[in-house]
Amino acid sequence: MADKKDPRRLSDEDLAEEMKTAKEELLDLRFQLATRQLKDVRAIPRARRRIARAMTFAKQRETEKSA
Numbered sequence: 001m002a003d004k005k006d007p008r009r010l011s012d013e014d015l016a017e018e019m020k021t022a023k024e025e026l027l028d029l030r031f032q033l034a035t036r037q038l039k040d041v042r043a044i045p046r047a048r049r050r051i052a053r054a055m056t057f058a059k060q061r062e063t064e065k066s067a
Helices: 012-034 043-066
Strands: none
Touching: 012 043
């Protein structure tokens, strides 16, 4: 986990980019699953958690700015 980006330290643009790439990765993983090419089935929940983390931090920043 040392090589992963910490979402708290990312800028708003980088956080949006992280969310976009995670969504693209999830779409790709779902296609691999449907075509029976996916080897690591745990990759789907990991991608979903990445999206959820990015969305959580984005929402927190939004509420901090409005408060």
